[in-house]
Amino acid sequence: MISKIKLNNFRNYNQLSLDIPSPTTIFCGGNGNGKTNILESLYFMSMLRSFRTSKIAELKKIGTTGFSIMLEIANKNNWKSIFEANYIENRTLKIDGKLISKASEFIKKIKTVVFSPEDIRIISDSSGVRRRFLNIFLSMIEPAYFAALKDYHIALKIRNKLLRTRCQDISLIKSYEPILAEKGIIIMNYREEYLNLLSKEISEMLAELKYSNLSIVYKRQNGTRTIDDYLHRFETEREKEREKGFSNFGAQLDDFNFIYNNLPLRQFGSMGQCRLIALCLKMAEMNIVCKNSSNTNVIALIDDVTGELDERTEAFFYNITNQAEQRFFTFTQIPKASNNILDEATIFNINNGIVE
Ligand SMILES: Nc1ncnc2c1ncn2[C@@H]1O[C@H](COP(=O)(O)OP(=O)(O)OP(=O)(O)O)[C@@H](O)[C@H]1O
Ligand SMILES: [Mg+2]
Numbered sequence: 001m002i003s004k005i006k007l008n009n010f011r012n013y014n015q016l017s018l019d020i021p022s023p024t025t026i027f028c029g030g031n032g033n034g035k036t037n038i039l040e041s042l043y044f045m046s047m048l049r050s051f052r053t054s055k056i057a058e059l060k061k062i063g064t065t066g067f068s069i070m071l072e073i074a075n076k077n078n079w080k081s082i083f084e085a086n087y088i089e090n091r092t093l094k095i096d097g098k099l100i101s102k103a104s105e106f107i108k109k110i111k112t113v114v115f116s117p118e119d120i121r122i123i124s125d126s127s128g129v130r131r132r133f134l135n136i137f138l139s140m141i142e143p144a145y146f147a148a149l150k151d152y153h154i155a156l157k158i159r160n161k162l163l164r165t166r167c168q169d170i171s172l173i174k175s176y177e178p179i180l181a182e183k184g185i186i187i188m189n190y191r192e193e194y195l196n197l198l199s200k201e202i203s204e205m206l207a208e209l210k211y212s213n214l215s216i217v218y219k220r221q222n223g224t225r226t227i228d229d230y231l232h233r234f235e236t237e238r239e240k241e242r243e244k245g246f247s248n249f250g251a252q253l254d255d256f257n258f259i260y261n262n263l264p265l266r267q268f269g270s271m272g273q274c275r276l277i278a279l280c281l282k283m284a285e286m287n288i289v290c291k292n293s294s295n296t297n298v299i300a301l302i303d304d305v306t307g308e309l310d311e312r313t314e315a316f317f318y319n320i321t322n323q324a325e326q327r328f329f330t331f332t333q334i335p336k337a338s339n340n341i342l343d344e345a346t347i348f349n350i351n352n353g354i355v356e
Contacts, residue, residue: 004072
């Protein structure tokens with residue numbers, strides 16, 4: 001459990017030092033005061049990236065040279081570890097004062113699941129947002145996925161550059177294909193497995209909440225079942241790819257569909273239905289992450305998403321987030337309806353980067 005948070009020149013915070021005494025914490029304040037920024041800092045310590053931007057430079061307080069974040073994490077026996085990330089000129093990562101050179105040894109010590117109003121974009125936006133969701137989710141729980149994805153993207157980048165620059169050395173282009181096939185299949189197999197799992201979890205939730213049924217359909221691309229198929233597909237696509245100057249198929253083009261009540265949600269769903277399914281998707285993610293890590297060090301970051309839920313869904317949602325070892329909520333106004341989880345929370349009021 002996170003027991004202390006310190007921020008230095010992070011977003012709109014000069015210096016912030018908070019003791020976190022309970023498993024449920026609420027950050028309350030008006031728009032633009034810095035609630036989401038704190039959740040972002042916690043997520044950052046989990047993944048060394050933001051859930052809002054791919055540009056780390058945006059995270060430092062404007063006008064400063066860099067930021068740092070420190071978390072104290074206490075385990076069940078109250079044994080404490082200090083995690084520090086410094087992004088002032090160079091990145092330095094430390095655990096208990098000891099320099100950590102590899103990001104992989106630093107990340108995922110806490111596992112975060114973010115609930116945000118932006119989650120609806122997973123349904124409504126282009127396929128890149130859906131792949132990003134899968135990549136982050138699966139990287140969090142499956143180290144082999146994370147490793148395959150990294151290797152795949154390195155090979156893809158080089159092969160795409162060869163295609164783009166109209167490289168005449170076909171054997172060089174070909175030399176990257178076995179690794180793409182091997183890693184591509186690992187990535188797709190995980191995606192298929194977990195999309196089925198998410199689909200099942202969501203169906204069960206919707207049945208319990210008495211809503212219509214949903215299935216997630218993964219559009220597995222042709223010729224991507226076995227390494228031989230995949231290599232064969234390269235043989236048939238390569239000339240086209242050389243003309244176009246980029247890859248024509250593969251994990252980087254994957255997509256999946258949400259079918260709600262027999263219709264594709266993206267085209268036919270109402271705003272409320274899309275919001276409900278996006279929430280269910282994240283709740284399903286939460287369930288799987290919790291099962292996968294026996295609930296330990298799972299942190300739910302809940303960014304003002306409960307506002308428009310009906311009572312039944314809201315109660316269901318609080319129960320799901322209760323599985324996490326720790327929860328951080330943001331609210332512009334604390335909900336009036338009494339709720340066991342919120343009743344036991346520590347509340348911080350945030351006013352323009354100052355926390356009381
Ligand atoms: N790099 C930065 N340097 C300084 N201030 C920043 C930086 N990035 C964001 N801000 C400021 O942080 C504030 C937004 O913080 P945040 O997104 O946490 O607000 P919030 O409390 O979650 O608001 P809302 O209720 O609208 O979601 C804005 O005032 C913005 O100008
Ligand atoms: Mg916010």
